[in-house]
Amino acid sequence: MRALIPDPTCTGNVRFSDVADITEIGPDQVLIEVTAFSVNRGETFLLEDPADDWRPGKDVAGTVVANGNPDSGPNVGARVVAHPPSGGWAERVVVDKESVCELPDNLSDVDAAALPLAGITAIRLARRAGFAAGTDILITGASGGVGHHLTQLLGRVGAHVTVVVRDESRGTELRGYGADVRTSVPEDKTFDIVYESVGGATFSSAASTLRPGGKLVWFGQASKEPVTINFFDFLTGAPEVVIEHFSYAEEGPYTSDLSTLVELAAAGKVTAHVGVVSDWSKTGEVLENLVDRQISGSAVLQIERS
Numbered sequence: 087m088r089a090l091i092p093d094p095t096c097t098g099n100v101r102f103s104d105v106a107d108i109t110e111i112g113p114d115q116v117l118i119e120v121t122a123f124s125v126n127r128g129e130t131f132l133l134e135d136p137a138d139d140w141r142p143g144k145d146v147a148g149t150v151v152a153n154g155n156p157d158s159g160p161n162v163g164a165r166v167v168a169h170p171p172s173g174g175w176a177e178r179v180v181v182d183k184e185s186v187c188e189l190p191d192n193l194s195d196v197d198a199a200a201l202p203l204a205g206i207t208a209i210r211l212a213r214r215a216g217f218a219a220g221t222d223i224l225i226t227g228a229s230g231g232v233g234h235h236l237t238q239l240l241g242r243v244g245a246h247v248t249v250v251v252r253d254e255s256r257g258t259e260l261r262g263y264g265a266d267v268r269t270s271v272p273e274d275k276t277f278d279i280v281y282e283s284v285g286g287a288t289f290s291s292a293a294s295t296l297r298p299g300g301k302l303v304w305f306g307q308a309s310k311e312p313v314t315i316n317f318f319d320f321l322t323g324a325p326e327v328v329i330e331h332f333s334y335a336e337e338g339p340y341t342s343d344l345s346t347l348v349e350l351a352a353a354g355k356v357t358a359h360v361g362v363v364s365d366w367s368k369t370g371e372v373l374e375n376l377v378d379r380q381i382s383g384s385a386v387l388q389i390e391r392s
Contacts, residue, residue: 089176090143090369092136098373099133100142100175111180116160117152118181122199123174124360125369125385127230127308130377143174145202147195151178158183165189167348169202169340175369177389184339190352197351200358200384204231205347207305207334212239214332215279215303219244226271226292227283227308229256231384234359235347236281237263242355248272250288256382259359271295276324279303286311296327305332359383365390 087108093101111117124145133142150164160166166188168174168181189198211232223240225233228249240247241264248266251257257267271291280292283306293302293315307313315329350356361383364372372385 087177089141089173090366091141092133094134096370098370098377099130099136100370100373105141105176108178108180111152111154113155114183115154115180116150116166116183116186117178118146118148118166118168118186119151119178120146120148120174120176120389122147122195122386122388123366124199124203124231125373125376125387126203127376128203128306130373131310133373141173141175143172143176143179144169145199146170146174146179146181147189147199160186160188165195167198167201167344169206169344175366175387184341185344187341187344187348189348193348193352196360196363196386196388197358198348199386200231200360201347201351202340202344203334204384205235205356205358206340206343207232208235208239209343209346210334210337211236211281211303211305211332214330215281215301221245221279222248222275222277222297224248224250224271224275224277224280224292224295225265226250226281226288227306228260228265229382230308231359232283232305234259234263234383235356237265238356241265248275248277250284250292252379259357276300281305283308285309285313289313290315293327293329296324298324299326300324301328301330303330303332305334360386362386363388 089105090100091103129142147167166186168186170181173179223245229251249260261267276297280302282292285307286309361381362385366387366389
């Protein structure tokens with residue numbers, strides 16, 4: 087079967103290759119014929135220095151073509167969204183059933199493929215920090231998929247959300263969700279919770295906006311710039327703040343959160359932020375555009391079959 091594999095000599099650090107067909111799946115797995123997959127910025131980082139035998143691909147939508155144990159779903163023929171650990175940029179992929187969710191008829195494969203990593207991360211970020219109506223929240227690096235999902239989720243429960251984006255044009259949808267859009271960390275507001283994913287100087291600026299007893303949840307470093315924290319800044323700032331490292335994968339199986347995302351998306355309560363849709367033959371070019379920040383939100387590639 088055809089799949090995309092890492093290759094630093096090619097556009098976007100990937101190329102097509104014929105890889106071994108999948109002939110065996112376990113009883114707790116399904117084989118999915120992929121129709122669409124999305125690209126995440128973290129995968130572009132991994133492609134710069136890929137591990138041996140690793141193939142990219144964590145967010146996919148498609149159709150189940152084999153089930154290792156037919157006594158438990160999803161059934162062959164079911165449309166699904168899935169979140170495999172790797173290998174999803176391919177014609178077919180094996181996925182554990184605990185990382186798969188069936189799709190309703192009114193949710194397209196393109197929109198579904200953009201949900202998993204960004205949406206699961208947003209749900210788990212919200213769950214980790216805890217919030218209530220009226221909570222003041224800051225989200226940095228908010229123009230990507232996680233930022234959009236998180237802004238929508240927090241706004242629905244009555245939180246007051248301020249987002250930081252690179253430029254005003256990237257904040258249009260976020261403003262539509264009720265967020266206060268800024269192009270730098272605000273100096274005129276303080277927050278109960280800060281979600282930080284940029285790193286570098288942004289981290290320190292965002293931390294300085296915390297109220298006494300506030301929490302910063304650190305879930306990324308998109309700038310690739312190391313963080314510097316001055317202990318003495320906190321002596322004169324808000325006391326007893328918490329800085330907490332976050333990885334979305336620590337909570338385990340994904341099906342429950344995928345089901346929540348699918349339900350919300352099908353009801354129109356959350357919207358996948360898709361910046362570009364293209365054929366998977368253009369994956370290399372799309373990856374380069376994503377790295378160059380010419381794409382806001384997720385990039386979805388479709389696998390067309392005759």
